[in-house]
Amino acid sequence: MKKVAVIVAGGSGTRMNNTTPKQFLLIKGKPVLYYTLKTFLDSYKDLEIILVLPEEHIAAGQEIIDAFFDYKRIQITAGGRTRFHSVQNGLALITDECMVFVHDGVRCMLTKKLIKVCYEAALEFGSAVPVTECKDSIRLIKEDDNEAFDRNRVKLVQTPQTFHSKILLPAFKIDYKDKFTDEATVVEAFGLKVYLVEGEEDNIKITRPIDLVIAETLLAE
Template sequence: MKKYAIIVAGGTGSRMGSQTPKQFLLLRDKPVLYYTLKTFFDAYDDLQVILVLPVDYTDMGQEIIDAWFDQDRIRITAGGDTRFQSVKNGLELVEDESIVFVHDAVRCLLSTNLIHRCYEQTLETGSAIPALASRDSVRIVSEDNSDAIDRNTVMLIQTPQTFHSKLIVPAFQIDYKDKFTDEATVVEAFGMKVTLVEGEEQNIKLTRPIDMFIAERLLEQSVNA
């Protein structure tokens, strides 16, 4: 089965407090985006990447590709105003029946094992959504109150959210809604169920400066292991 990874790097990263989008910040002298791309390429020799970038940063993305990767395995497209539109732009480059991974560029610490597990589950059920059980207490907040809920019923969702192209491509033809926070919510709105798989603790999303510090330490541990 053909494989595509849509790497979504369309954000600006305002919460990181940097003028440079966080996917281009350096970890151990390489951009965050480098580690994400390398892991997907290491996972499968026949995988093609569709890299979704902010229009103003396509040149910077191309420089990373030129420096470290096979240009024949990567295509770049422009990000949209929303994640939904960015992923939709990426899906327009999916040309064959395939398994499609959609992954946050700034989740650069995922493993090839997670990619493989998502692929195998998607072959079986049509989708695979990495998730971790919540370890914290959880409350639902309303205008004038908050209510505790059973944390055992709460799952924290990660990427790569993985789908058969027959599910995700038509799903993204529906009209955008504010509740579409990820690809799973889009596919569910299209009328399809999704399958959860075990995520990874280290598969963190780099959002704030403390996340960069944690990622640096985790990369050091992996190098020294």
């Protein structure tokens, strides 16, 4: 089946204490976004990418593509007001039935194995959302109190969240709500259940300066 990765890279450098958006920060001499794009392109030879960037950073994204990749497999579109709207803009470019991976551009340490696991699960179940175990103690906040919560009932959600286009495209035609923090919440609001698969501990999201150090160490290994 045709495969399309919608890679959303709309972050800023605020928490990085850097004026450069985090997707363009360097790890071992290459931008964070380079590693994300490369892993997807290497995973399947027939996979195409829709890269969603803030309009003011489209030129920088194009420079990365021109320097390292086959531009025929990647197209760029502008992001929207929220993640929901950015994904919506990316999905608008999909015209054929396909399997859709939606991925955070700054989760640059994902592996080809995880992409393939998500694809195979989505082929069978229609969706695949990678999650990892919660290792910390959890407390549930109430109006004026808090209480311990069973961490075994909690999963930490990652990307790529993967769906058949027949599921994801109609789901993203519903009205936006603040609770839509990822694609799974949108699909659930559309009335469908999502299937969970095991994610990867190293599939970290680059949000703080220490994450760059961790990613560089993982790459060295």
